[in-house]
Amino acid sequence: MRRQTTTSGINPAGSSRALRLDPLSLPVSFDAHDVRADNGVRRVELHRERVVLRRAVQGMRMAINLRVTDFRGIALRGIDDAQMLVLLHRDPSLSIPLCVSSDREEIAAAWQxxxxxxxxxxxTEEAPCEPTPRRRRRNAIRARRPKFLVRRRGGGSVDAANVHRDEREIIARN
Structure with missing residues (x-):
């Protein structure tokens, strides 16, 4: 495999030319727009099994490693007069642009x-994707009773056979 650089036909972020990544020449590395990162740019390394996002936020460099199976799918978005293919993640800030073009046949072939x-x-994505809400933890009764009390048996009705009435209590005293 050969290593690709930014001069190997991949357009840097902010370029006037359309973004077109070749799916048959993976791994590929390119710059993408990121509003949270310093200088508004993040570095994306795209492999067949994983994706690595590198960016700096307030001077702190970070790398986010994601499996390709963590992504929801390849989404088609409509923008102004063109269409964009995006590797869609549940967290919108982790979605990755793959291809931007105004040619419908080219987009359909790249999508496939x-x-x-x-x-x-x-x-197909008509509306922006919201992050999924957090899952509810454990069950509903956990919020009402402490954990160790949930495991214990609750006090039921008193068994009538064990109650001794009108008898004298035997107590051993010194």
């Missing part, structure tokens, strides 16, 4: 190729 390479479904 990316979907086949990553084994992810093809999605």
């Amino acid at each position: 190729k990316w979907s086949d390479i990553f084994s992810l479904p093809q999605l």
